Amino acid sequence: MMHLADILTITLxxxxxxxxxxxxxMDTHKLRCTAAVFxxxxxxxxxxxxxxxxxxxxxxxxxxxxxxxxRLRQLLDQEQVRSHGxxxxxxTRESFHVHETSSGRDFRFVxxxxxxxxxxxxxxxxxxxxxxxxxxxxxxxxxxxPGAPDDFYARLARLARMRGSRLVLDSSGPALAAALAEGVxxxxxxxxxxxxxxxxxxxxxxxxxxxxxxxxxxxxxxVVALSLGEDGALLVTVDRALRAGAVPVKVASTIGxxxxxxxxxxxxxxxxxxxxxxxxxxxxxxxxxxLTQGTALCQPSDVERLCSEVVITPx
Numbered sequence: 001m002m003h004l005a006d007i008l009t010i011t012l013x014x015x016x017x018x019x020x021x022x023x024x025x026m027d028t029h030k031l032r033c034t035a036a037v038f039x040x041x042x043x044x045x046x047x048x049x050x051x052x053x054x055x056x057x058x059x060x061x062x063x064x065x066x067x068x069x070x071r072l073r074q075l076l077d078q079e080q081v082r083s084h085g086x087x088x089x090x091x092t093r094e095s096f097h098v099h100e101t102s103s104g105r106d107f108r109f110v111x112x113x114x115x116x117x118x119x120x121x122x123x124x125x126x127x128x129x130x131x132x133x134x135x136x137x138x139x140x141x142x143x144x145x146p147g148a149p150d151d152f153y154a155r156l157a158r159l160a161r162m163r164g165s166r167l168v169l170d171s172s173g174p175a176l177a178a179a180l181a182e183g184v185x186x187x188x189x190x191x192x193x194x195x196x197x198x199x200x201x202x203x204x205x206x207x208x209x210x211x212x213x214x215x216x217x218x219x220x221x222x223v224v225a226l227s228l229g230e231d232g233a234l235l236v237t238v239d240r241a242l243r244a245g246a247v248p249v250k251v252a253s254t255i256g257x258x259x260x261x262x263x264x265x266x267x268x269x270x271x272x273x274x275x276x277x278x279x280x281x282x283x284x285x286x287x288x289x290x291l292t293q294g295t296a297l298c299q300p301s302d303v304e305r306l307c308s309e310v311v312i313t314p315x
Contacts, residue, residue, distance in 0.1 A: 005059035005082065006270055007051055008135040008165075010124060011044030012152065013113040013145040014062040014092060016072050019294030021099040025107055033098070039295040040075040041095055043142025043170055045083075046256055046297060050263025050285060052081045053300050056270060059084060059135075061127055063120055066091030086123050090114025093145075097255060097294055106253055113145035121148045125155060134163035137185075137266055141170040141259065153179035160184075166269075170262050172196065180215065186223035186269075187215065188262050194226060205243075209315055212236040225265055225282065227258055233286075234315065235265075235279045241315040242279050247287035247306050253294055260289035260298040276312055283310045 017040070020033040040049065048060035064072055064085035069092040076083045096109040128138070138160050140153050149155075153171055157179050160167040166185035169176065172193045180187060180197075194211055195202050202208050212224040216238050226234040232245040264285025268278040284306040288298030 004057075004131075004133050005135050006057040007048075007059070007137045007139065007266060008128065008131070009044035009048040009051075009058065009060045009139040009141065010128065010156065011042040011060065011062040011142050012116070012121065012124060012140075012148055013143050014040070014042035014045050014064065014072060015095040015111075015113070016068045016075075016092060017041030017095050017097065017295040019097045019099070021101050021293075023100070024102050025098060025100050025105075031098075037294055037296075038071065038075060039297075040072050040079070040081070041295055043259055043262075044139055045072075045076070045081075046259035046295070047139050047141055047170075047263045047266070048081050048083070049076075049079055049297055050260050051267055052079065053298070054263065054267045054285075054303070055300075056267055058082065061124060062086070063088045063116060063124060064092050065089060065114060068092040068094060084127065086120070086127060088114060088116060088120045090116070099253065099293060104251075106255060108255065113143075116145050116147040118147075121152060125152075125159060128156070129159055129163070131163075134165045136166060137168060137270055138165040139168045139170075139262065139266055140179075141168075141262060143171070144175050150174040151178045154182040157182040157184050168262065168266055170258065180220040183219055184221050186225060186265070187221045188225040188227065188258070188265075190227050190258070191229070205315070208234060209236065209241055213241070225261070227261060227286075233261070233279075233283060235275065235282070237275065240275055242276065242312050243315045244279055244283045244310055244312045247283060247309050249287050249290050249306070251290045252292055254290060256292075256295050256297045257286045257289040261286035264298075264303065279312055280307050280310045
């Protein structure tokens with residue numbers, strides 16, 4: 001039975017994240033690595049980990065199978081992240097990350113994940129529908145596994161609208177396009193994902209702003225949070241557009257910055273913060289994630305410290 005939560009995250013393709021490091025990545029040679037570090041992973045699960053650290057009443061919903069699925073549950077319990085795993089026949093995937101210490105580069109090997117049967121992915125939708133009290137915010141993040149239909153997030157968007165939950169979406173490709181056609185509360189595309197969605201180069205600031213405003217104008221989202229990597233981010237609503245530069249930090253790893261960005265934004269939204277404060281927490285959470293190796297994600301003390309360093313300007 002799923003317990004009440006203010007925020008529910010759904011991760012249809014979770015992963016057991018395995019991180020290690022070696023001096024140099026090269027072919028044919030045996031690469032002597034450091035001891036592996038394991039974290040629970042997948043977009044929505046990472047967002048839930050951030051939300052829990054920031055103090056939210058959050059629940060992570062995900063399908064899980066095999067030994068990796070059991071390990072995933074145990075790791076979430078260790079981080080005190082409340083979760084509900086839906087049993088599936090397939091084995092939960094692993095994602096493998098290698099940090100090259102000689103260069104500081106990260107190499108990420110992402111497996112496709114188990115094929116979900118229709119009853120398995122439908123069980124995830126049914127679990128949300130069955131909640132006695134719907135969450136104020138529903139976060140759907142990450143890729144869809146084999147077997148899941150391209151309109152899975154669109155179906156989730158319809159259910160969220162019926163139940164009065166604000167759907168926050170971080171995905172890509174046909175799944176993103178289908179969900180936007182249905183309408184969501186907030187969407188968090190990267191610049192590459194927005195280019196794919198619009199078919200435009202979006203090489204200038206005004207073009208990027210116009211693309212975000214067009215999504216809002218069509219009723220596809222109320223908020224667009226466009227991540228621009230080293231160039232910071234844009235946060236756009238129907239009547240406001242804000243720009244923030246990337247917070248200068250010593251980068252240990254770029255992994256998990258996008259999920260931490262979403263977690264910070266949703267946490268501040270759920271606290272009824274004003275738009276600038278929402279943006280500040282999103283940017284600070286993303287920057288804090290850069291300070292940690294692998295998939296450790298952001299730490300609350302770093303988020304609070306970095307909030308004052310976020311520079312926001314109206315566009």
